[in-house]
Amino acid sequence: xxxxxxxxxxxxxxxxxxxxxxxxxxxxxxxxxxxxxxxxxxxxxxxxxxxxxxxxxxxxxxxxxxxxxxxxxxxxxxxxxxxxxxxxxxxxxxxxxxxxxxxxxxxxxxxxxxxxxxxxxxxxxxxxxxxxxxxxxxxxxxxxxxxxxxxxxxxxxxxxxxxxxxxxxxxxxxxxxxxxxxxxxxxxxxxxxxxxxxxxxxxxxxxxxxxxxxxxxxxxxxxxxxxxxxxxxxxxxxxxxxxxxxxxxxxxxxxxxxxxxxxxxxxxxxxxxxxxxxxxxxxx
Amino acid sequence: xxxxxxxxxxxxxxxxxxxxxxxxxxxxxxxxxxxxxxxxxxxxxxxxxxxxxxxxxxxxxxxxxxxxxxxxxxxxxxxxxxxxxxxxxxxxxxxxxxxxxxxxxxxxxxxxxxxxxxxxxxxxxxxxxxxx
Numbered sequence: 176x177x178x179x180x181x182x183x184x185x186x187x188x189x190x191x192x193x194x195x196x197x198x199x200x201x202x203x204x205x206x207x208x209x210x211x212x213x214x215x216x217x218x219x220x221x222x223x224x225x226x227x228x229x230x231x232x233x234x235x236x237x238x239x240x241x242x243x244x245x246x247x248x249x250x251x252x253x254x255x256x257x258x259x260x261x262x263x264x265x266x267x268x269x270x271x272x273x274x275x276x277x278x279x280x281x282x283x284x285x286x287x288x289x290x291x292x293x294x295x296x297x298x299x300x301x302x303x304x305x306x307x308x309x310x311x312x313x314x315x316x317x318x319x320x321x322x323x324x325x326x327x328x329x330x331x332x333x334x335x336x337x338x339x340x341x342x343x344x345x346x347x348x349x350x351x352x353x354x355x356x357x358x359x360x361x362x363x364x365x366x367x368x369x370x371x372x373x374x375x376x377x378x379x380x381x382x383x384x385x386x387x388x389x390x391x392x393x394x395x396x397x398x399x400x401x402x403x404x405x406x407x408x409x410x411x412x413x414x415x416x417x418x419x420x421x422x423x424x425x426x427x428x429x430x431x432x433x434x435x436x437x438x439x440x441x442x443x444x445x446x447x448x449x450x451x452x453x454x455x456x457x458x459x
Numbered sequence: 460x461x462x463x464x465x466x467x468x469x470x471x472x473x474x475x476x477x478x479x480x481x482x483x484x485x486x487x488x489x490x491x492x493x494x495x496x497x498x499x500x501x502x503x504x505x506x507x508x509x510x511x512x513x514x515x516x517x518x519x520x521x522x523x524x525x526x527x528x529x530x531x532x533x534x535x536x537x538x539x540x541x542x543x544x545x546x547x548x549x550x551x552x553x554x555x556x557x558x559x560x561x562x563x564x565x566x567x568x569x570x571x572x573x574x575x576x577x578x579x580x581x582x583x584x585x586x587x588x589x590x591x
Binding site for chain 1: 470472473474476477478480481483484487488491492494495498499502503504505506507510511514515516517520535538539541542543545546547548549550552553556565567568571572574575578579581582583584586587588590591
């Protein structure tokens with residue numbers, strides 16, 4: 176198959192991935208990476224590098240709107256990046272070293288397992304609009320990890336303050352490792368830390384997670400790029416298509432029932448993950 | 460209970476950062492799409508296996524190589540530049556945060572953003588090339 180035929184196919188795959196990733200809240204890379212491996216036979220490291228580029232594009236696209244609307248908390252996002260960035264550097268380095276050690280199949284199995292872990296996390300999200308009473312720890316007070324946003328649905332300014340920073344930083348480090356290692360956003364883990372440990376309102380948690388994903392991905396993508404693991408002939412059409420698909424998904428989402436979307440697509444993502452694991456074991 | 464509001468970032472910082480993300484993304488997408496179309500026109504018979512095997516970015520990972528590639532109008536060099544802009548956009552955002560906190564005399568946040576910035580540059584300029 177020649178490049179002039181492959182590029183439109185990659186673009187279509189990426190648009191579909193971006194659309195589904197946006198509708199399910201899992202992010203386009205979760206769909207695009209296994210699909211590249213399974214449907215196009217793209218080697219795992221190249222697929223992971225492509226995933227990292229995809230996250231950069233979608234995070235910047237959605238992030239600019241969230242930041243403009245002041246839904247992302249820049250201060251809290253930057254504070255937590257002190258944990259996600261070292262994690263991403265570690266994860267991306269591990270990926271490069273595993274590939275050099277001819278352990279790409281093991282990486283594939285691990286990727287499939289992570290995908291299986293991420294999916295229930297997205298389904299089981301609490302969706303608690305506003306947190307209850309919050310007791311901020313000393314670090315939260317010291318760094319001023321608080322803010323407010325204008326909630327259009329509630330029709331008022333909602334103040335908030337971060338609660339337990341230590342477990343949030345620990346989870347963020349883990350999210351960074353996963354993101355750097357597998358080229359996915361790991362937004363599920365980030366939102367978990369922001370909602371459960373920092374006790375931020377759902378909208379702020381979602382927008383701040385998206386804002387942070389870009390910097391985490393830049394850390395991992397920087398290593399993968401400099402190590403020669405990113406192929407622009409694959410990454411460019413996929414990044415463009417995923418960004419377009421994610422934009423379309425964000426437009427479509429208000430007209431669809433969240434639960435229905437998840438019920439339709441999540442079994443499909445689980446199948447992709449299982450297929451990836453089987454391939455890793457040389458079974459598929 | 461929620462504490463009294465801490466100093467928040469001004470609207471200008473949010474607007475600047477939003478514009479930075481949008482501008483970086485648009486610039487990189489224009490570079491990537493344009494260079495990709497040019498590359499496909501020049502290499503219409505390239506197969507997927509060949510495209511994967513001969514990763515064009517490998518020629519431009521060093522700055523002099525990239526510079527000469529851009530000067531000669533090589534689409535692969537512009538593809539690489541598009542990727543660099545995409546990776547650099549969030550890094551610039553961190554640099555912008557550092558600048559803001561430095562001017563606001565917030566030593567703690569200044570130290571955090573500077574550390575994050577140093578780590579990002581370390582990954583791109585040192586760690587990646589070393590383990591390549």
